[in-house]
Amino acid sequence: MNVNKAEFVISAVEPSQYPEDALPEFALAGRSNVGKSSLINKLIQRKNLARTSSQPGKTQQLNYYRIEDRLYFVDFPGYGYAKVSKTQREQWGKMIERFLQNREPLKMVMLIIDVRHEPSKDDKMMYDWLKFYDIPVCIIVTKADKIPRSKWDKHIKMIKNTLGTVPSDAMVLFSSETGLGRDEVWSIIVERIAEAREEDEQQEEQEVRDEASE
Template identity: 50%
Template structure:
């Protein structure tokens, strides 16, 4: 998949603010600070297109990145950040759920988890929701470069078991430092879009 022009198009919080066209969407979801912006930047071969928040839990909008007018990467607010009020958490949850339920152009959800830790309760809830929704999704285990190579298989097994992934669910280890896993993710996205 060749990318010539990737740009931030808009931020939205309500469906009427989503882009009004028929361009398919690939959506990124995960806990705050899991590396969504870093993954998007690495996939697009950009350094800072997707903005990395200065503090976890700061991104509140759904961000739409237009790729060559043929695809959107959609960055959802991170979930599970403890240091925000219940009202803000509730609003984020509503915003995420509304988008996932109402987007008619959603082709794939890329769920991110940190390879260094067992998936949280929020991650498990998201995985169950995605499974029951029958939306196509893959799981990307970020920060692969932060653990020894000898531990990767063990961590992937823990993630797969904790999220109760089936044989049809793809789990890809990824490093934004080395871009290991990038090609596999991009090939999968290209095959769907």
């Protein structure tokens, strides 16, 4: 997908701050410094719309980016950073869980995992949350350029086993340096938007039938 228009919209903390235009939302979740901002920048072919930082834990809100007036990327706070206080971690956890539970425009969460490392307990918890709330997930395995190609399969298998993935989960090997996986991620996003639109239409038709039968 060619992106000609992309803009930062808001850093939101409360639901009252979330956009109200009902565009499909695709959230990015992962541990601090896993490469979420770099992923966004590579997907939209911009260098610094999403600000990358060498300081883990910098993102403390839900950062909304509107893409082509067709969808939002929602950048979650990075988790698992030791210098963040326990109180702040709990606040972030409540904010994210409330979002996952209640955010109707949310169509998919992209769970970002560093290919070099085994998924953390926080990664596993996030994956389990997504399954519990029946939210479609795409696992994006970043920093593929950091290990030899010959080790890709071994590391992918480790990630699948640790998370306990199911065959229906989309998984993409990605590199923000080389662009590996960019087109595949966009294909998954576009397909999910089409699926969600069809689901909404089916639900509306069912509601009409239910009303007619009353």
